[in-house]
Amino acid sequence: MLKLTGREKGALFFEGVETVALLILINVALIVIIQTFIQSNPGLASGIFIIKQSLWFGPYHTQIWSYQRIVIGIFIVIDAWVVWWRLRRRYHQYQMDHILAELHYIAQGHLDHRIPFRLKGNQQHVITSVNALVDSAVQSMNDERQIEKSKDELITNVSHDLRTPLTSIIGYLRLIEDKQYHSEEEIVKYAHIAYEKSKQMKNLVEDLFEYTKVQQHGAPVNIMTVDLSQLLEQVSASFELEGQKRGIEVTSITEPEPLKISADPEKLGRVFSNLVSNALKYGNGASYIKIEAHQHGDQVQIQVKNDGTKIPADSLSHLFERFYRVESSRSKATGGTGLGLAIVKSIVDLHHGEVTVTSDDNETAFTVTLPVEQPTTTSETKIDK
Structure with a gap:
């Protein structure tokens, strides 16, 4: 649940007081206007008086209707709704301010942070969507890092596995090139070793090609x-x-x-x-x-x-x-x-x-x-x- 700061609570309280004060002034003004309008219209005043006298109950003829009470009652209901609406709107605004503050904090690089509080209505949908979006972004970044790491490892391993036999091939062919042999049998031996190392390289290249081919997205399969x-x-x-x-x-x-x-x-x-x-x-x-x-x-x-x-x-x-x-x-x-x-x-x-x-x-x-x-x-x- 979202906890408002002391400043926000104070602002919310003073907004309520300000709203009540304004509504009281408006209500007084409206009551004065209504009374002035009724008093300036004798026919209307007489009609209201007749209705008032006809509405009573009990042995003591207690009156049950007064236009002043009805008007004041209506004003009280309307005023209560207006105060509730303004305070609710202001509270929702504070909620959005907190959500935006959390978003700015995450955007500053704190990708392990999530909006912690729970709200009701559309604000909670916003929070859920934001947290899910951050999770998705972090997962995508981790996947991207893993892919890059995988590529680096692939290059490193291929380089290592190709360099080792290639070094041997070059070494034995250099011996033959520089005539560093004592017999024809040694030439055959050096050539055979170079040949075996070449086959090893060929196998690696073929396996690497096959692996990358089947790893490609949408690799063709002839069923x-x-x-x-x-x-x-x-x-x-x-x-x-x-x-x-x-x-x-x-x-x-x-x-x-x-x-x-x-x-x-x-x-x-x-x-x-x-x-x-x-x-x-x-x-x-x-x-x-x-x-x-x-x-x-x-x-x-x-x-x-x-x-x-x-x-x-x-x-x-x-x-x-x-x-x-x-x-x-x-x-x-x-x-x-x-x-x-x-x-x-x-x-x-x-x-x-x-x-x-x-x-x-x-x-x-x-x-x-x-x-x-x-x-x-x-x-x-x-x-x-």
């Missing part, structure tokens, strides 16, 4: 009816040879089969390729990677599981952040760019789905939940594949 059974079989087959080299069995199971959903096949293939690739790189000691898909009503749940090294609990909530790696250092021994799982989450979000991860001593499982049918929009085309 088709996709046979998920075939798609997952293709993904597992593409990693079968690499899995054999590492002693890891890569398999896929779908239930029911065939299992068809609405999705962008290219982007969905990228999701599960990234998840299997992630399991191969970081699932140390794993003996299997299983891709299991099951339909539950109007949703499909796909899990990519492996029995490799457990992911630390404090890392689980950060896995889908871009450039995040579980390793304590930014070592590139595994060849990861730190964007694979961020791309997974972005693509799953585009498909109105959800991706989660659990990990314990027995198994690590990435779970992707997708709707069987995608919400129809004007930018989507749906065809059978």
Whole structure:
């Protein structure tokens, strides 16, 4: 509730006194004018007297009407309303003055401040709107700062991840250029290292391009009816040879089969390729990677599981952040760019789905939940594949 200052209370009191005094003077003047008008008109005076004599009650003929009393009563009612109206108007003016003072205080940079008092009527709507507007402005500023911070981090991480292999490439090519080698085998070795580092840079650029593409607002999604059974079989087959080299069995199971959903096949293939690739790189000691898909009503749940090294609990909530790696250092021994799982989450979000991860001593499982049918929009085309 708004509390008036002592000065405002005093001003309100004196305005009431001033209003009452003015009304008394006006009332006296009007009564004098009315009496003068009646006395100057004998016919009117006689009519009033006859009416007055005819209105009585009780055995003592008590009169119940007097025009003076009626006029005074009317004036009292009108005066009370005028005093109430003026004081109410002045009080509302003080309320608006306090609201404006709070606005000026906020506008001076005190964005954590909100108008604290509550009023009635339109003034409260103003206060609620102002506080909501300030909240929205602060949230927008925080979002803008977060975006700028995110951009800076993106530039920093990309610069770091590109500079490291680029430095190696330049270094080994300089050795070849300056003939700092002792045999043809060393030339081949230096060229191979430069080639591997170049592929690492290429992977980073491709992942960065894919990430920025799916992060764009209104990113195009080519929705088709996709046979998920075939798609997952293709993904597992593409990693079968690499899995054999590492002693890891890569398999896929779908239930029911065939299992068809609405999705962008290219982007969905990228999701599960990234998840299997992630399991191969970081699932140390794993003996299997299983891709299991099951339909539950109007949703499909796909899990990519492996029995490799457990992911630390404090890392689980950060896995889908871009450039995040579980390793304590930014070592590139595994060849990861730190964007694979961020791309997974972005693509799953585009498909109105959800991706989660659990990990314990027995198994690590990435779970992707997708709707069987995608919400129809004007930018989507749906065809059978």
